[in-house]
Amino acid sequence: MVSYEDDPTTSCLGALRPPQGLTEWRNPKSSDGVELCKFFMDHRKTCDAGDACVRSHQPRELRSTCPSWSRYGVCERGSTCWFPHPVLDPEPADVDLALLSYVTFARRVVTRCRELFGADCVVGSSRADLTKNSVCTVFIRCGGATRGLRTLAECDDAAHLLGNLRRLLVLRDDRAEGSLSADDVKPSETFSTNALTGETPEDLRGVLRDVLRERLAVASRAWLARDSTNGGRRERRMKLRVRGFPKQTESCAVDAATTAAESCDDGTVVLSPGDATHCLDVVTSRGRVYVALWSAGDVLAEEPGVGGGDGGGGLGASGIFLPARGEATTRDLVHACERVQEMRHARPPPCRAYYKIEEAFARSGVRVQKDWKCVDVGASPGGWTSYLSARLSGGERGRVWAVDPAALSGLDPIPDNVTHLRMKAEECEGPLLADAFDRGLVDDDASVSGSRVGVGIVDLVVCDANAAPMKVAEMLSAMSRLMKRGGWLVTTFKNFCRGAAEWEREVCAGAAALARAGFERPRVYHLFSNCPQEKTLVARYVGATEE
Numbered sequence: 001m002v003s004y005e006d007d008p009t010t011s012c013l014g015a016l017r018p019p020q021g022l023t024e025w026r027n028p029k030s031s032d033g034v035e036l037c038k039f040f041m042d043h044r045k046t047c048d049a050g051d052a053c054v055r056s057h058q059p060r061e062l063r064s065t066c067p068s069w070s071r072y073g074v075c076e077r078g079s080t081c082w083f084p085h086p087v088l089d090p091e092p093a094d095v096d097l098a099l100l101s102y103v104t105f106a107r108r109v110v111t112r113c114r115e116l117f118g119a120d121c122v123v124g125s126s127r128a129d130l131t132k133n134s135v136c137t138v139f140i141r142c143g144g145a146t147r148g149l150r151t152l153a154e155c156d157d158a159a160h161l162l163g164n165l166r167r168l169l170v171l172r173d174d175r176a177e178g179s180l181s182a183d184d185v186k187p188s189e190t191f192s193t194n195a196l197t198g199e200t201p202e203d204l205r206g207v208l209r210d211v212l213r214e215r216l217a218v219a220s221r222a223w224l225a226r227d228s229t230n231g232g233r234r235e236r237r238m239k240l241r242v243r244g245f246p247k248q249t250e251s252c253a254v255d256a257a258t259t260a261a262e263s264c265d266d267g268t269v270v271l272s273p274g275d276a277t278h279c280l281d282v283v284t285s286r287g288r289v290y291v292a293l294w295s296a297g298d299v300l301a302e303e304p305g306v307g308g309g310d311g312g313g314g315l316g317a318s319g320i321f322l323p324a325r326g327e328a329t330t331r332d333l334v335h336a337c338e339r340v341q342e343m344r345h346a347r348p349p350p351c352r353a354y355y356k357i358e359e360a361f362a363r364s365g366v367r368v369q370k371d372w373k374c375v376d377v378g379a380s381p382g383g384w385t386s387y388l389s390a391r392l393s394g395g396e397r398g399r400v401w402a403v404d405p406a407a408l409s410g411l412d413p414i415p416d417n418v419t420h421l422r423m424k425a426e427e428c429e430g431p432l433l434a435d436a437f438d439r440g441l442v443d444d445d446a447s448v449s450g451s452r453v454g455v456g457i458v459d460l461v462v463c464d465a466n467a468a469p470m471k472v473a474e475m476l477s478a479m480s481r482l483m484k485r486g487g488w489l490v491t492t493f494k495n496f497c498r499g500a501a502e503w504e505r506e507v508c509a510g511a512a513a514l515a516r517a518g519f520e521r522p523r524v525y526h527l528f529s530n531c532p533q534e535k536t537l538v539a540r541y542v543g544a545t546e547e
Helices: 018-026 067-072 103-117 145-154 158-163 187-191 201-229 247-263 330-346 352-364 383-392 429-438 469-482 500-516
Strands: 097-102 122-127 135-140 167-170 238-245 269-271 278-285 288-295 373-377 399-403 418-421 458-463 483-494 519-525 534-541
Touching: 097 103, 097 145, 103 122, 103 135, 103 145, 135 278, 145 158, 145 167, 145 330, 158 330, 158 352, 167 238, 167 278, 167 288, 167 330, 201 238, 201 247, 201 269, 201 278, 201 288, 238 247, 247 269, 247 278, 352 383, 352 483, 352 519, 352 534, 373 383, 373 469, 383 399, 383 458, 399 429, 418 429, 429 469, 458 469, 469 483, 469 500, 483 500, 500 519, 500 534
Parallel strands: 238 269, 238 278, 373 399, 373 458, 399 418, 458 483
Antiparallel strands: 097 135, 097 167, 122 135, 278 288, 483 534, 519 534
């Protein structure tokens, strides 16, 4: 099990622990271990005992760092906190992208990014506040913002990864140097130092206002010089869109950019979100402001991505147009990535479970063929059966056996390529084989009542039953007698345990039981479509190991 508690870049994504902070506040101590005087610490009072006080009157800046600030990068008490809030990162991180997601998805975002970009791609993270499901920021270094955007858009599970992000901010303008003239200056170079720091929002607002006034003027002059170099074909004014996180930072950046634009000569910089030529992205994290100005309209000279799918996934497979390499701008890539959320709202699935099985196949690379024979164990209300039925549509020999004593309330009417066996999984082997034989789906050399216990006719078994992992493993081990060698299994393991450690042991035990039943190297994923208390397992059947 991956531990996020000991990793300084992701420790703030762990569960909130109020008792830890409360203990520090009940008995606050100075850096040398002497109990602090609460009268002295409170800005509204003074200690009447003065130098005779037996408790410490240590100045705020010399005390230990606020425990909430140290762990989560945020403190609800702000400037009134009794403990200092220094900048936690001594140097600004080398960042390409900032991915914003709810805390419940943050660990999954970190895991998936590490798979796509490498183990050291996550260079920082922070929360927006200390609510249970607040929005957090994950900072990614991925060999260039353009390369990272392209990889995210082309990975097999792009619709699910990007669909669960709140926002995607670009913190580096990495246009190819060859696209610039000898005298040109990247506007982003005026923001190459992201060392804007301040303990309070007021401090950060003042620093940001001063920096934007100076640097936007430099960037606008570089833009005008480039315009003249290219024969005046470009928009002479720098049209700016401001995006930021959290909301207070965005408001501060908009105010600062407005003030800076007004100070520029002849209106060379204007705020125009709709048809912007440049985008200013601003993110506050752990007492530091990351600022990036990137060109929205320049075509990018792209390099191949560092990961992604094999042509069967990505945003293109979801119906979202993605310009080819060498034809896309940063705005094109950002817009394509952000359109996923609009698409998911415009075309909702029959049920949440539909997304789950779709993502499981995308993540594992399994492609359902139209002639597959499939079994859905615990099929009610029919979300997974509906998905499989649609994938088999048009195939003459494709079939789904939905095994569940309950009705398939999600399928009305039941598709022609679906057979509902209203019984338990342990009882379905005979009726399933008989139905397959009657429909001519059993090979000539197979016999329902032959010498073998079961007949290998099933290409895929799926299960989303609401049962403990070992119970699910037991049911599916019995189903293995129907499976072809090389067939696939997709199932979810739900948490019926008291703690995360016990559940992790149950998942491992269930995977081991399936491995003994002949399912090779089970892969366990915490999909974006999974709820926090379930995981998905994908494995291939290679045959049971003889004792």
